[in-house]
Amino acid sequence: MEATPTQRSIHPDAIRESELPVHETILTGDRPTGPLHLGHYAGSLRNRVRLQAENDQTLLIADLQALTDHIGRSTDVRRSVLDVAIDYLAVGIEPARSTVALQSAIPELSELMVLYLNLVTVARLERNPTVRAEIALRGFERDVPAGFLCYPVSQAADITAFRATLVPVGDDQLPMIEQTNELVRRIAHLAGHPVLAECRALLSDTPRLPGIDGRKASKSLGNAISLSASPDEIHAKVHGMFTDPRHVRVADPGRVEGNVVFAYLRAFDPDPAEVRALEARYREGGLGDVAIKRRLDEILQALIAPIRERRTALARDPGAVTAIIRQGTDRAREIAASVLRDVRRVFSLDLVATELRD
Amino acid sequence: MEATPTQRSIHPDAIRESELPVHETILTGDRPTGPLHLGHYAGSLRNRVRLQAENDQTLLIADLQALTDHIGRSTDVRRSVLDVAIDYLAVGIEPARSTVALQSAIPELSELMVLYLNLVTVARLERNPTVRAEIALRGFERDVPAGFLCYPVSQAADITAFRATLVPVGDDQLPMIEQTNELVRRIAHLAGHPVLAECRALLSDTPRLPGIDGRKASKSLGNAISLSASPDEIHAKVHGMFTDPRHVRVADPGRVEGNVVFAYLRAFDPDPAEVRALEARYREGGLGDVAIKRRLDEILQALIAPIRERRTALARDPGAVTAIIRQGTDRAREIAASVLRDVRRVFSLDLVATELRD
Numbered sequence: 001m002e003a004t005p006t007q008r009s010i011h012p013d014a015i016r017e018s019e020l021p022v023h024e025t026i027l028t029g030d031r032p033t034g035p036l037h038l039g040h041y042a043g044s045l046r047n048r049v050r051l052q053a054e055n056d057q058t059l060l061i062a063d064l065q066a067l068t069d070h071i072g073r074s075t076d077v078r079r080s081v082l083d084v085a086i087d088y089l090a091v092g093i094e095p096a097r098s099t100v101a102l103q104s105a106i107p108e109l110s111e112l113m114v115l116y117l118n119l120v121t122v123a124r125l126e127r128n129p130t131v132r133a134e135i136a137l138r139g140f141e142r143d144v145p146a147g148f149l150c151y152p153v154s155q156a157a158d159i160t161a162f163r164a165t166l167v168p169v170g171d172d173q174l175p176m177i178e179q180t181n182e183l184v185r186r187i188a189h190l191a192g193h194p195v196l197a198e199c200r201a202l203l204s205d206t207p208r209l210p211g212i213d214g215r216k217a218s219k220s221l222g223n224a225i226s227l228s229a230s231p232d233e234i235h236a237k238v239h240g241m242f243t244d245p246r247h248v249r250v251a252d253p254g255r256v257e258g259n260v261v262f263a264y265l266r267a268f269d270p271d272p273a274e275v276r277a278l279e280a281r282y283r284e285g286g287l288g289d290v291a292i293k294r295r296l297d298e299i300l301q302a303l304i305a306p307i308r309e310r311r312t313a314l315a316r317d318p319g320a321v322t323a324i325i326r327q328g329t330d331r332a333r334e335i336a337a338s339v340l341r342d343v344r345r346v347f348s349l350d351l352v353a354t355e356l357r358d
Numbered sequence: 359m360e361a362t363p364t365q366r367s368i369h370p371d372a373i374r375e376s377e378l379p380v381h382e383t384i385l386t387g388d389r390p391t392g393p394l395h396l397g398h399y400a401g402s403l404r405n406r407v408r409l410q411a412e413n414d415q416t417l418l419i420a421d422l423q424a425l426t427d428h429i430g431r432s433t434d435v436r437r438s439v440l441d442v443a444i445d446y447l448a449v450g451i452e453p454a455r456s457t458v459a460l461q462s463a464i465p466e467l468s469e470l471m472v473l474y475l476n477l478v479t480v481a482r483l484e485r486n487p488t489v490r491a492e493i494a495l496r497g498f499e500r501d502v503p504a505g506f507l508c509y510p511v512s513q514a515a516d517i518t519a520f521r522a523t524l525v526p527v528g529d530d531q532l533p534m535i536e537q538t539n540e541l542v543r544r545i546a547h548l549a550g551h552p553v554l555a556e557c558r559a560l561l562s563d564t565p566r567l568p569g570i571d572g573r574k575a576s577k578s579l580g581n582a583i584s585l586s587a588s589p590d591e592i593h594a595k596v597h598g599m600f601t602d603p604r605h606v607r608v609a610d611p612g613r614v615e616g617n618v619v620f621a622y623l624r625a626f627d628p629d630p631a632e633v634r635a636l637e638a639r640y641r642e643g644g645l646g647d648v649a650i651k652r653r654l655d656e657i658l659q660a661l662i663a664p665i666r667e668r669r670t671a672l673a674r675d676p677g678a679v680t681a682i683i684r685q686g687t688d689r690a691r692e693i694a695a696s697v698l699r700d701v702r703r704v705f706s707l708d709l710v711a712t713e714l715r716d
Binding site: 063064067068071072074075077078104107108110111113114115117118119120121122123125143144145146147148149150153154190344346347348349 | 421422425426429430432433435436462465466468469471472473475476477478479480481483501502503504505506507508511512548702704705706707
């Protein structure tokens with residue numbers, strides 16, 4: 001499970017991006033906790049743009065999940081909802097091909113979660129490696145909010161509510177897929193027949209893009225390049241990137257491992273062969289940081305300029321963006337409602353109870 | 359908290375039935391896990407009939423809560439929903455005065471629960487004495503379903519969703535009221551102003567009615583007298599009641615403590631002075647079990663006959679009962695929806711998000 005990128009045994013519930021999935025129902029999305037950055041672009045956004053052509057894709061803006069560890073910062077979450085939607089549209093997500101939906105506007109997700117909570121033990125949630133790691137990361141210790149411990153159940157509700165067959169996740173999120181499939185099988189067992197779709201993880205082929213200082217990119221560290229960065233910001237961030245502190249003179253041999261500029265070039269340079277050649281020259285000595293930074297700056301300026309322009313145009317018309325979220329949410333609710341009906345039937349909530357509902 | 363009935367210090371969040379509450383908003387109800395019996399009648403049903411005149415009372419049929427420990431027996435739960443509603447109407451609950459509502463038909467309750475889960479820690483739930491006792495009782499040990507651990511949060515959702523100010527509970531349920539009020543105060547703190555009503559417990563003055571064998575009345579033990587019992591069943595159950603095994607001859611002195619017949623006489627005899635006189639005679643010796651059982655049999659036959667008749671009539675027209683539940687549920691949903699709007703506003707789900715909802 002905790003396989004490293006180099007020696008990775010593919011999980012039975014997972015496929016890789018390079019398998020180019022088609023005709024799948026994909027659920028993906030983001031917690032709206034700030035504007036998206038180049039790390040999101042490299043790791044997921046650009047794949048979503050590619051996947052939307054041949055698959056049925058829903059992008060869920062997971063504001064309820066964001067509240068599980070931002071309960072006192074809900075205004076930030078709210079503000080980010082539009083930001084994230086604008087980022088989606090600016091990078092090329094097309095509302096005619098992808099469904100952009102807002103989690104908190106789909107009550108069926110809460111209803112599914114409450115039902116699913118009866119099918120998972122507390123001990124099983126506490127054993128979930130992803131949850132354990134996230135709890136440790138946030139320093140919750142004994143003060144874990146119940147909603148946070150239960151978020152795999154919320155994710156299972158999201159995944160099953162859209163009948164997703166494929167869920168793009170990082171390696172560290174594989175336990176979430178397993179837990180979802182356990183629930184799917186538990187419900188099939190109780191019903192005596194399959195009710196919900198099992199899902200597979202879609203694992204990225206792109207290594208995680210570091211922040212400009214080489215640490216994990218994060219809003220609070222200010223080490224990411226946002227999709228709305230100005231030309232000056234891009235220039236300054238590229239200029240400040242961590243390279244190899246022992247590569248002092250141009251003639252010195254340099255390290256490309258852990259060198260942030262090369263990580264970004266590998267992610268964004270349209271000419272991978274040239275990047276490999278540059279890496280070789282850098283290793284030998286004779287290639288300066290100024291040269292590779294200039295190259296990266298040009299690439300990122302060219303990448304971000306049209307995104308920034310579309311962002312600016314979209315931000316001028318928030319009503320139109322809201323309308324897109326509304327339409328996507330309506331579409332998403334239809335599917336979620338049909339799944340909820342199926343699940344309620346398993347728990348005999350279909351007869352008296354469903355009759356009582358509009 | 360764990361006060362005994364004899365040395366009870368009244369809890370600050372509690373009042374006693376004898377205080378005759380008026381103008382309160384009362385939430386009460388039952389888990390539909392079987393037909394109601396005389397224990398329910400003595401402990402709660404007849405008080406509800408009294409309370410409905412001067413208070414705004416909702417009776418919630420808590421089918422979702424029943425699923426937290428009946429997940430594999432959902433058809434039993436479903437079947438009991440109508441049974442419980444029929445019991446309510448048969449004992450004198452009037453739909454014009456009391457709201458009879460079905461929990462699973464009110465999605466707002468699930469939405470509130472999911473939001474509240476972020477405001478309670480796992481440790482706090484694990485410390486709840488009622489939850490601990492119930493977990494031990496069910497023998498869940500490490501396999502506690504997450505939904506079961508979280509049921510105080512579900513109860514808090516129910517109580518606050520109807521803006522209840524008074525909740526009839528047993529002494530052992532006081533921690534649930536406390537946990538609800540903690541949530542109410544937490545939300546007020548986050549909002550900067552009161553949002554939800556705090557509630558008080560309404561403690562019964564009636565001791566818990568035992569089963570006919572002196573043990574706790576329970577469906578599985580078959581030791582309760584149901585509200586639909588036939589004359590023969592009533593007669594047989596009264597005849598089989600535990601009295602005092604050392605009270606062999608009529609002339610022998612007998613014990614009234616732990617004597618089930620006297621427990622029922624104290625609960626149901628319309629002449630309490632006469633019961634006290636009978637107890638005195640029984641203690642002294644000279645009063646036989648046959649005599650007290652005959653008296654109790656007559657009282658219970660008179661009590662149950664009209665309830666049984668109304669039950670039979672109601673059971674013939676389940677559509678009418680369903681319509682009553684439907685109307686009550688609609689009324690309950692209106693209040694729950696207004697509470698949900700208030701709570702969503704606290705979490706900044708009112709602006710973009712609420713706009714997106716119908």
